[in-house]
Amino acid sequence: MTEIRSIVLVTNPLSGHGKGVQVGITAANLFAERGVRVTEIRGDSAADTEERVRKALADPAIRPDAVVAAGGDGLTCVVLQALVGTGVPLGLVPGGTGNDLAREVGIPDDTVAAVDLVLRGNTRTIDLGTVQAEAAARPMWFATVTGTGLDARVTLRANQMRWPKGPLRYTVAAVLELLGKLAVPYRIELHGSPDHPDGTVIEQDAIMVAVGNTRTYGGGMLITPDAVIDDGLLDLTVVGAMPRRDLLRLLPALSAGKRIEHPATTQYRAARLILTAPDAPATADGDPAGMLPATFLVRPGALEILAP
Numbered sequence: 001m002t003e004i005r006s007i008v009l010v011t012n013p014l015s016g017h018g019k020g021v022q023v024g025i026t027a028a029n030l031f032a033e034r035g036v037r038v039t040e041i042r043g044d045s046a047a048d049t050e051e052r053v054r055k056a057l058a059d060p061a062i063r064p065d066a067v068v069a070a071g072g073d074g075l076t077c078v079v080l081q082a083l084v085g086t087g088v089p090l091g092l093v094p095g096g097t098g099n100d101l102a103r104e105v106g107i108p109d110d111t112v113a114a115v116d117l118v119l120r121g122n123t124r125t126i127d128l129g130t131v132q133a134e135a136a137a138r139p140m141w142f143a144t145v146t147g148t149g150l151d152a153r154v155t156l157r158a159n160q161m162r163w164p165k166g167p168l169r170y171t172v173a174a175v176l177e178l179l180g181k182l183a184v185p186y187r188i189e190l191h192g193s194p195d196h197p198d199g200t201v202i203e204q205d206a207i208m209v210a211v212g213n214t215r216t217y218g219g220g221m222l223i224t225p226d227a228v229i230d231d232g233l234l235d236l237t238v239v240g241a242m243p244r245r246d247l248l249r250l251l252p253a254l255s256a257g258k259r260i261e262h263p264a265t266t267q268y269r270a271a272r273l274i275l276t277a278p279d280a281p282a283t284a285d286g287d288p289a290g291m292l293p294a295t296f297l298v299r300p301g302a303l304e305i306l307a308p
Contacts, residue, residue: 002089002121002306006037008056008064010049010079011095012071023095023111024070030115031068039064046078046287053082064088066306068118072096073144073217074159077285080141080303084128089304091118097165098219098286101143104229105307118306126229128302129213131282133290142284143303145217145224148292149184150239151208152281153177155218159286170218171255178248182207183241184277192271194233202268205241209275211296212237217286220257226267232300233269240264271298 009031011024024042031038039062043049056062067083068091069076076092083090093114094102105126108114130139131146147155158173183205190200210217212224212235227235239247242264250260275282276293283289 002065002123004036004065004119004121006039006062006064007031007091007118008039008041008053008062008067010041010053010067010069010071010075012042012049012075019095023093026111027068027070027093027115030112031119034115034119036119049075049078050082053079057082057086057088066091066118068093070095073098073100073285074287076101077142077287080128080143084141084302087304089123089306091306093118098217100145100214100216100219101285103216103220104144104214105305107307117308120306122306122308123304124230124307125301126303126305127213127232128299129211129234129284130297130299131211131284131289131294132297133282133292133294136290139297140284140287140289141299141302142213142289144214144285145210145212146282146284146289146296147208147210147217147223148275148282148294149186149206149208149277149280150174150177150182151210151223152283153180155283155286156281156288158218168255170221171251174251175248178244182244182247184280186238186280187274187276188236188238188268189274190268190270191273192233193269195269202238204238206277207239207241207247209239209277210237211235211273211275213298216257221254222257222259223254224267225259230301232298233271234273234296234298236268236270236273238266238268240266272296
């Protein structure tokens with residue numbers, strides 16, 4: 001249990017297509033009414049937000065008992081880059097489109113209830129993942145899922161869309177991306193897998209490969225259905241080559257939070273893995289993470305999060 005008397009509240013006016021603004025204002029007022037000292041951060045960009053969080057955590061005059069992200073998974077991802085390793089717990093007040101990390105750990109979507117949960121000070125330890133693209137300057141932390149291939153292209157397109165709202169925009173983005181090239185040759189190298197010998201290599205044509213620390217992304221899409229957030233492993237779902245019509249049948253089920261059932265899909269688990277594929281982007285927690293090849297690592301117990 002942690003006594004919460006001072007927080008850094010990070011907000012993003014773009015979260016949830018504007019929902020984050022109201023959630024941030026409401027949360028700030030609720031914390032202040034309950035006697036909590038609030039230092040609010042609203043950066044001009046992801047890099048600016050990350051830098052401001054770093055400075056706040058290093059400032060002895062602020063001394064936060066928690067950093068609270070009032071927004072969605074993208075904002076949380078930005079906060080993680082500055083927060084991990086500081087020993088300060090993360091609080092969440094959902095205000096984004098997906099809110100998959102909050103859902104995974106049982107944080108309510110109601111702002112008042114989420115603020116009350118933060119103030120209870122109960123923490124649990126969860127794993128995180130890192131993805132290091134070959135051309136990236138540093139590894140990127142992620143809490144939910146890193147998508148690659150078509151998966152990432154859909155996310156990047158959906159992030160630019162202003163209509164439709166909510167998870168449906170991922171389906172629309174996917175349909176648009178289906179007009180382009182689908183399967184590409186993937187090379188998947190597994191290390192620390194409980195199911196396969198160390199160094200196992202899988203080579204196959206795949207439409208996308210998702211690497212999950214949690215079960216869902218994109219607002220409840222069940223992409224790595226057996227992932228456990230504190231088991232010391234990352235889960236992979238490989239969607240192999242299939243006809244467009246089959247993929248079109250899978251998308252509504254995925255959007256509805258149903259488990260994907262198709263002979264071309266396979267699941268793996270590993271503590272470390274390397275993905276290689278031509279012209280395949282990656283997105284971590286919905287944010288750009290570079291291009292493959294990339295190395296993924298699970299980081300057991302990397303984060304304390306305020307949760308039930």
